[in-house]
Amino acid sequence: MKIFSLICFMLLTASIIAQEEASISSPDGKLEVSVTVETGKPFYSVAYNNKSMLENSQLGLVTNEADFTSKMTLLKSSKGTTSSEYSMEKIKQSHVSYMANTLTVTFANAEEKEMSVVFQVSDNDIAFRYELPKWGDTRACVVEKELTGYNFPSASTSFLSPMMQPMGGFARTAPSYESGYSADEQLESNTSETGYVFPSLFKIGENGWVLLSETGVGSSYNAAHLSSFEDGIFTVAYPDSAQNNGFGSVGAQIGLPGHTPWRTITLGENLKPIVETTIPYDVVDQLYEPSQDYKYGKGTWSWIVWQDNSMNYEDQVKYIDLAAAMDFEYILIDAWWDERIGYEKMEELIGYAESKGVDVFLWYNSNGVANDAFMTPLNKMNTSIARKKEMKWLKEVGVKGLKVDFFGGDKQETMKLYENMLSDANDYGLMVIFHGATLPRGWEKMYPNFVGSEAVLASEMLIFSQDTRNKEAFYASMHPFSRNAVASMEFGGILLNKYLNKGNKEGQERLTSDAFQLATGVLFQNPVQMFALTPNNLEDVPEFELDFLRELPTTWDETVFIDGYPGKFSVLARRHDQNWYVAGVNAEKSLKKLKLELPMLSGKTVTLFSDDKKKETHSKEIKIPSSGKISVDIQPNGGFVIKN
Incomplete structure (x- = not known):
């Protein structure tokens, strides 16, 4: 009897252990x-x-x-x-x-x-x-x-971006996911009292990489x-x-x-799974049906370089004409339009854009109560009644999308506001871009009219900050492995002015080459891209660069990691239909000599856009060997694109 009891006890103990x-x-x-x-x-x-x-x-x-x-x-x-x-x-x-x-x-x-x-x-x-x-x-x-x-x-080492202080930044609108990154930091150095934003990248010694x-x-x-x-x-x-x-x-x-x-x-053991992951969308469901087929594409916007003073009827006509000349689908008309152009004249402007084959996005302030952001239109998006009234007008006059700005928080209350805006906008056939906002978390699939968020130290800080201009290549080499790996990123880039202001003669000097800028058009993924071109670029930028941008897709069928190291350089390949674009940038201080394997382009004649020591960008045809192997040099603060 004792032996039987002991056996039962041992079996029970084994069962309990197994369940632990x-x-x-x-x-x-x-x-x-x-x-x-x-x-x-x-x-x-x-x-x-x-x-x-x-x-x-x-x-x-x-x-x-x-x-x-x-x-x-x-x-x-x-x-x-x-x-x-x-x-x-x-x-x-x-x-x-x-x-x-x-x-x-x-x-x-x-x-x-x-x-x-x-x-x-x-x-x-x-x-x-x-x-x-x-x-x-x-x-x-x-x-x-x-x-x-x-x-x-x-x-392990980390590649992280600190969470911004609450109620800090411009007009107490932070956190807005607009901090810079550090690279290859020891774990114990990550002492930010506010923590760090997702996504969060780590190198696990010699074992591989992890993205959270x-x-x-x-x-x-x-x-x-x-x-x-x-x-x-x-x-x-x-x-x-x-x-x-x-x-x-x-x-x-x-x-x-x-x-x-x-x-x-x-x-994974290398960065390929990080760049190519689709897990943000694999495990979520679409929450409602699209009210229509939404059209993606490229646009112009005056505010990024010409700033607030451009918010007038005449300058917006110039940017509509720029979009038409570039075969772009959209113009984004930014803050203050309601006061400086007015609703009645805006209807006339939208009609002019339509006559040029250009559709319109309009900017709105999300704020009514949460912070001190004062740009108008105000109090149009923060309540259901005001929102639906405004969106009814937007639909009637032919606006195709909104850019809504200044959220500054990750609480459930704010998540409800994002979702309510998206759901209401879909009812009126409107796409939505969020600016000064949180990281999208599966939203491309969850919300069919969501077409991107900033949530990054984006192009506007290249205008405002010398430090950001100094680190432009560093950040660009980070994004494919971190921020843009998990969500669309509305960066608002492709700056082709030599000086980042309306005069384009002196002031905020751009430190990267045109080839670098073209490369970011491929590296940064977002289905609607508002590019930072200015009307003078039609005259002062080589025609082959403008033609490249006219043809550049904003949607992709395939993305492939080619080479790179976050904070040093990055090279990706993206396919749209049968056309491949391979793009890279160099954030290091010396010439980068790369040997790339491009099996998707084996034996094909392609166009190479690259730069030289003087930051001059050139275009030439080359033949990719049947092996698919090719050598490419990238200048410091430079880039390249290969296009078939």
Whole structure:
């Protein structure tokens, strides 16, 4: 009898131990996620090709109804698979096939309330989220804090952008995701008290690369960011309570059953999976049907170089004529148009643009209550009644899109405002660009009329800041591996003035070459691109450069990483229909000699746009060898494009 009891006890003990851990691998078997419970706390770890990418990192949530961070038990786990195919014209790849293995791990706390963590693991991506059931009669809760951690091996270095101080910046509109980046920093140097924005890039010693972000953030949750490095770990951090002038919760109010957004981890032995990832869209759904087919393309805008003084009827006619001469689809008419042109004259201007084959985007201030931004139109987008009245007029006069500015916060209240604007705009057939805004988190798929966000230290700071001009190439070499890897990026670039002002004779000197600028038109992905050309460029820029821009697509069927290192140089290839564009920029202080492998162009005659030591840009035809291998030199602050 004692032997039988001992055997039963051993079997029961083995069962309990087995339930304290679970694991899942990617379809190709290279990526593995392990989940454990240690001293009552849930952890996960990540390995790729048997190399550690994330060491034991805590999981857990704190809600106002239950604590899921300690005294936890792993109740059960289950595995499965998921797959989908979808087509999207406005991201880096037009057709995507997604396949992942799934793991659902269910935990219970000391009060026997349950929480699950759902992992979807594809070959180079992990997406996971917390799912909360109903607890008895409890049908709602507030998620107050998240303990999701990222415990990197000690040899790792970071490539991060600090979160801006709340209620700082211009007219107390921060944070707006417009800070610069540092590159190859030791982990312990990441001490920003405000934390760091997503996406967040890390080099894991000799093991590879990891990119962190999140997706699926809509009106039902707050956006998050990365904490500073404390006690050897980064964690998911919720918005600072001071954002939006202190109004609104820093957590999320959700109904039960409910779930958090997806935390995403993209990783590999090189940067190719980082650049080519589609995980922000793979795990989210479209939230409503488009009211019409939206047209993407290029546009002009006067404000970027000619600034506020250009907001008059005559200058806008010049920019409409510029758009028409360049075969661009759009003009963006920026701040102050309602006061300095007026609604009646604006209708006349829109009619003129239409006669030239150019459609119109109009700028709006999102603000009514959240900050001190004073540019007009004001109080037109912040309430449903005002918004719908304005959008009805916009549709009637033929406006095709909005650029809405000055948000400054990641609280759930602000996420609701983004979603409400997008949903209402779709009802009136309007596309939306956000400026002074947060990172889009799966929005290209979730909202069919969303066509891009700034959320980066963009072209306007090249006008205002010498430091940004000095670092233009550095930042451009970063974006394909970080900001633009996870979302469309409305940069507003292609500056071809030698001096970044209306006179173009002295002042803010541009330090990069024209070839560099053309290359960023390929490197920076956004379905609607407002380029920073000026009317004088029709006379003072070589015709072959203008022809390049006339033909340049803004939508891509395929994106391929070719070469690069964040902060030093980047080379990408993008395909639109049958045409390939290979573009690169050099952020280092010496000539970059590259040997590239371009199998997509093997044996083809192509056009090479490149620069020389004097920053002069040239165009010539070359033949790519049948091997697809080619040598390319890139000047400091320079770039190149190869186009077939």
